Amino acid sequence: MTTELRNRPGAAGDPPSPTRPPFRLRGDLIAVVAAALLVTASSVVGWALIDAGVPVLVGWPPLLAAWLPRVGPGTVPAIVVALLVALGGPAVARRLRFGPLLAVAYVASLAWTFALATIDGWIVGVAERLATPTEYLVEIPRTPDIALFLQTFADRIAGITPDTLVTHASGHPPAATLFYVLLDRVGLPGGGWAGGVTILVGASAVVAVAITLAALGDRDLARAYLPFGVLAPAAIWVGVSADGMFAAVLAWGVALFALGAVRRGIGGHLLGLAGGVVIGLSLFLSYGLVLTGLIPVVIALLVRRVAPLVTGGLGVAAVVAAFAAAGFWWWEGYEQVQVRYYQPGEYGLLRPYEYWVWGNLAAFVLVLGPAVIAGLRRAAWRPRAAPLVVVALAACGLVAVLAADLSGLSKSEVERIWLPFAVWTVPLVVLLPRPSWRWWLLAQAALALVINSLLATVW
Numbered sequence: 001m002t003t004e005l006r007n008r009p010g011a012a013g014d015p016p017s018p019t020r021p022p023f024r025l026r027g028d029l030i031a032v033v034a035a036a037l038l039v040t041a042s043s044v045v046g047w048a049l050i051d052a053g054v055p056v057l058v059g060w061p062p063l064l065a066a067w068l069p070r071v072g073p074g075t076v077p078a079i080v081v082a083l084l085v086a087l088g089g090p091a092v093a094r095r096l097r098f099g100p101l102l103a104v105a106y107v108a109s110l111a112w113t114f115a116l117a118t119i120d121g122w123i124v125g126v127a128e129r130l131a132t133p134t135e136y137l138v139e140i141p142r143t144p145d146i147a148l149f150l151q152t153f154a155d156r157i158a159g160i161t162p163d164t165l166v167t168h169a170s171g172h173p174p175a176a177t178l179f180y181v182l183l184d185r186v187g188l189p190g191g192g193w194a195g196g197v198t199i200l201v202g203a204s205a206v207v208a209v210a211i212t213l214a215a216l217g218d219r220d221l222a223r224a225y226l227p228f229g230v231l232a233p234a235a236i237w238v239g240v241s242a243d244g245m246f247a248a249v250l251a252w253g254v255a256l257f258a259l260g261a262v263r264r265g266i267g268g269h270l271l272g273l274a275g276g277v278v279i280g281l282s283l284f285l286s287y288g289l290v291l292t293g294l295i296p297v298v299i300a301l302l303v304r305r306v307a308p309l310v311t312g313g314l315g316v317a318a319v320v321a322a323f324a325a326a327g328f329w330w331w332e333g334y335e336q337v338q339v340r341y342y343q344p345g346e347y348g349l350l351r352p353y354e355y356w357v358w359g360n361l362a363a364f365v366l367v368l369g370p371a372v373i374a375g376l377r378r379a380a381w382r383p384r385a386a387p388l389v390v391v392a393l394a395a396c397g398l399v400a401v402l403a404a405d406l407s408g409l410s411k412s413e414v415e416r417i418w419l420p421f422a423v424w425t426v427p428l429v430v431l432l433p434r435p436s437w438r439w440w441l442l443a444q445a446a447l448a449l450v451i452n453s454l455l456a457t458v459w
Contacts, residue, residue: 074118089227131191151327202244253278276315375428
C-alpha cells in the first residue's frame with residue numbers, strides 16, 4: 001500500500017454510481033433535528049436542575065459558558081473565512097496539488113480558529129485564556145527545577161496544601177505543564193505567547209488527519225474532508241484550550257504512524273517509531289488519550305501488518321521509560337488524579353453523573369456540528385457503502401468518547417476535553433453528497449459563529 005492517489009469506485013469526491021443512487025437528504029435532516037432535540041433537552045433539564053439547586057456547575061448547560069451576545073474584532077474576519085471556505089473550499093480542495101493544499105488548509109484552519117477566538121478580542125480571547133488562576137501558567141514560577149518537578153509531581157496532585165498543583169496542572173500529566181514552562185524558558189513568556197502558540201499547534205490537527213486519510217485511504221478522501229476539517233465548530237475550543245494542542249500532537253503521532261505503516265523498509269520503521277514517540281508523548285499531555293490506543297491497532301489491521309505495532313510500541317515505551325527514569329510514573333499520576341477528582345469541594349464529586357452521562361453527548365454534538373451528525377447517520381445506516389478507513393477511525397473516536405463518558409471522569413467541559421476524539425469523527429463528512437457540501441459547510445460555520453457570538457465560552 002502506498003500514499004499515491006488511488007481512484008477506487010465509490011471514493012470520496014467521485015460522482016454517485018448510477019447503480020447505487022445517493023441517499024436522500026431527508027434522513028440527514030432527521031438526524032440533525034434529533035441531535036438538536038438532544039441539545040435542547042440537555043439545556044432545559046440543565047436549567048431545571050440549576051433552579052432546583054443541583055450543582056450542575058456550568059453557566060449555560062450543556063456548555064461551560066455564559067450568555068453574552070456580542071461582536072468583536074474577530075467577527076468580520078470569521079464571517080469572511082467561513083464564506084471563502086464554504087463557497088470555494090471544495091473546488092480548491094479538488095483542484096490544488098496535494099502538498100500546497102495542505103498548506104492552504106492549515107492557513108485557513110489557523111485563520112478560522114484565530115478569528116473565532118478574537119471575537120472576544122486579543123486579551124480576553126487569547127492572552128488571558130491560559131493565565132487564569134486554575135491554568136498551567138500559574139505553575140511556571142513554581143517550577144524552578146524541572147527534575148524536581150517531575151520527581152514530586154504525583155505527590156502534589158491530590159491534597160489541599162500551598163504546594164498542591166492548580167486544577168489544570170494537577171488534572172493532566174506533567175508534559176502539559178512542562179510545555180508552557182519550556183515556552184517561558186525559551187523566551188516566549190506570558191499568556192499571549194502561550195495562547196498564540198497553542199492555537200498555532202492546535203490548528204494543525206486538520207493537516208495531520210488529512211495526511212492519515214491519504215495514507216490509509218486515498219487523497220480524494222483527504223480532499224473531501226479538508227474544508228470540513230477547517231470549519232469544524234471544534235475550532236471554538238481549539239482557540240484557546242490546551243486540549244486543542246493535545247489533539248494536534250496526537251493527530252501528528254497517528255499521521256506519522258500511518259505513514260510508517262504503509263511503507264516497508266527502514267523508512268517505514270523510522271516513521272513508525274517517530275509516530276510511537278509522539279503518541280507516547282501525548283499520553284503525558286492528557287490521561288484520557290490512553291483511550292485512543294485503539295487507533296494504532298486499527299491502522300495495523302487496515303494495512304494487515306504487525307510490524308508497525310512493534311516499532312510504534314517501542315516509541316511509546318521509550319517515552320514512558322524516559323518519564324519513569326525522570327521520576328514520574330504514569331499510572332501513579334492517574335491514580336492520584338482520581339483521588340483529586342473526588343475530593344470534597346471538587347467539581348468531579350459535585351456534578352451529577354445522571355445528568356452529565358447524557359449531557360456530555362449533547363455538548364459533543366455541538367463540537368462536531370450538523371454535517372458530522374449527518375455523516376454519522378449515513379455510516380450507521382449503510383456502513384458498507386462508506387470508506388473503511390473513515391468508518392474505522394471514526395469508530396475509534398466514538399469508542400473513546402463512550403468509554404470516557406461512562407467512566408464518570410468526564411462530567412462537563414467535554415467540549416474541550418474530547419477534542420482529541422472529535423478530530424477522528426469529523427471525516428465522516430466525506431459520506432455527504434457533493435452537491436450538498438457547500439450547504440453543510442455553511443451550517444458548520446453558522447453553528448460555530450452563533451455559539452461564539454452568543455455565549456462567552458471559558459475556552
